[in-house]
Amino acid sequence: MLSVIRGGRVVDPTASRDAVGDVWIEDGRIVDPVGQEPDRVIDASGCVVMAGGVEVHSHIAGGNVITSRLLLPDLYVSEASPEGHPFAHAGGAAGWIGSTYARMGYTTAVEPAMPPTHALATQLELADIPLLDRGALTVMGNDDQLLQLLRERQGGNAVRDLVALSVATSRGLGVKCINAGGASAFKDGALRLSLDDEIPVYGLSTRQIMGSLLDAVEEIGVPHPLHVHCNNLGLPGADDSFVETLEAAEGRRIHFAHAQFYAYGVTEGGGFRSAAERIARAIADNPNATLDIGQVVFGQTVTVSLDILRQFAGRKGANPKKWVLNAGDAEGGGVVPFLYRPRGPTSSLQWAIGLEIMLLSTDPERTILTTDHPNGGPFTQYPRIIHLLMDKSERDREIATLPGVVGERSGLPGLEREYTLSEIAQLTRSGPAKLLGLADRGHLRPGACADVAVYRDTPDRTAMFTAAKLVLKDGVPIVEDGEVVEWRAGRTLSLSVESDPAMAKRADTYLTDRFGAGLDSFAVPDAAFDADADTFEVVPCRV
């Protein structure tokens, strides 16, 4: 079927396009105008037309997310189910995640923390998120098998083969390391870890583990650079960890997760002040690096992380006073409820720092909007954050309600910049799609997936981006006037990666000895998914 979205303001920074025009769609793909009558005309006059949003870092599935629902069953509000999906309005559930993202114009979302030991459960959960295409990053960096290889100096090829095997077995879209070595160190009694601290028993450092993973990702040709959660998240002076980690990358591609939580310079009294300028400058000076923000928003949330060192330290600040820590296989994890106190000095400064990093960015395509859902707050706050980025007066109104520390310890009040729609599209579409290596997403050029969001162009950007007028997924309308109209399933994007049979054999022996069950029990087979659904879509490696 040939369709045209006609007369909207088409915003596609990858084609330097920001003008009223048409977008043509045929068989689920964007096409050039074909000079024939379309079967369907979609009137977009008065609207903004963008590619579907792409999420790179949102905790939407996995063991910690499950635990957070059980620990805080009242965190989200549930409403009566709509026609067509029994649980789409069940707060925090997979159906709610898919429909809420879709209503905001997002069409792809990535869970950034999938431990290989629990890949099947994570993938099954992702597959139950409707409407969106999904993916997950395979987490490595604390597992005994990897650390043994490094301790015994078995060489880069062995690490590469183990990483490739882990990604292939778990059907990941990329690789992430989380406070590399930190979980292992915690189990052996450590309470803090910096880049060059020795990890007990193994005689390794985060620098060595991360460096080996950076090399492995490049050798395998994983399109997404290594996704790095640094040491010392949330501590005053974490900006040093960020910059040292960037330097340790030595020019290799690297993505920094939730950078806001590291943009904390230490003050004389041991408190923190914004290091947004330092972080923004470091990224500007290093084209090999990207970051996502981890913007804080005010209110109750729950923090979920495989960084058990950080979560163990954070337990004392749990609000309400209950928490879960799992010293699990390899990574483990922690779930700590947290209240970003409205108008509290600490949360206000964190809020300001996130916005500051984005407003100081010289390249929004390398500065991805996230809240690290739910760690900085829920992803449902993206429209409000976009509003604040686009409207200086709206920022000033909010800053006026906040304590003076925002002006004293951050530069936010002095920043005049207002994001354009093109820059918003870089922050939420083209940037994350490029970062994930998804060449046919995040833009509206011919050949792209027809994942398209149409928004009413109103000054209230919060309202505009909360409920899209129309969202197409693969050319099919899934949202109209802010409501889901077609409950279709998306696909799970997973990397096509060859694994070495010799490493598979070694891993099978190792796993059988450790778990009493071999590599098969870590597999994510097609047979585990709905037989009538085409769950997985292969993404090729870089050549």
Added chain:
Amino acid sequence: MAAWVKGGATDAGTAIGAAVSLLAKARAPVIAGLSADVAAIRAAYDLAGRIGASIDTAGAVGTYAELGALSRVGAITSTPAEAVGRADAVLVIGAAPWRTPLLQRLSETKPTRGRTSGSDRALLALGAGADSSKATFSHPAEDGLAEAVADLRAYGKGHLAGDTPQAKLVAHLTAAQYGVLLYDPAELGELGVEMLQGFAMELNETTRCFTLAMSGADQDRAVVPVAAWLTGQAPRSGFGRRVPEHDPWRFDVARQVAAGEVDAVIWLAALPVDRPDWLAAVPSVALVAEAKASLADVVIAVGRPGRDLGGVLWNEQRAALTYWPASAPTDLPSAASVLGSLRDRLAEGRAASRSEPAC
């Protein structure tokens, strides 16, 4: 397909038709048991959400001892493989964990990972029923398990002191570098689990010590995550008002049946669990692997996952959901497919009734 209606053998279509008739009349149906693979659990939730049923599980006693404590205080936990690889001290609480394969493995091995690697492992016992050939130190807990754990916690906090067996147990765990507290939630009970988690959390002020729960023969460990991702809530929830309502008291199926609140039950046991007594008291449909004509008003034999057909099940040894291929494939239908048929047939019926003119 083996199927029975009111004790008489019949074909699949007739049995499904009878089940649809039974369910279509129900105003307060329940899907119970859920001892099944993930596909069937998902299908059960989908059906419950669409017909307004509530859900309860076969292992709810243990599951609620865990979940109740979890939602009040949280937890600090380890895994079987980590316990085997790292634990230099294991406190076995109650009798049930002594009968598990994990306990056997713990008794036969020494730590091999981390700072405890190569050291000896002490197996300590709290409560009656310990295997005296394996336990290096025992304390019988005559006043009850939960009380005994509370005692240990008081010693750990310094609220109690003295040269007692409890003090020795606490001293052992405090001196350990990776302690594990092994328990069966159904045996320990909700207050005991809450006390144990508090004890473990406090031990971690100075060392590493984690709890590890054993599960029952049911598939509750698979139901809980699936329920959480599908509905945002733990099981024992109802969908009669089109909103997931989580209420462990209200949706306890045994209580509901006793109170006369239930008018139809689907008993789902693709993996064998004990048949509850209350099943005979309500109109019922049983989807079971080990089928018997007398089990329910309508009985449909389904394949057992991991034997007759492949499926994702809780793997106790791995503490994870894993896929089990069919070990001896048969052509029995999957529970998920039967539940899907029921859903489709009930939806057709409702659509037809809506299209009839109102009088």
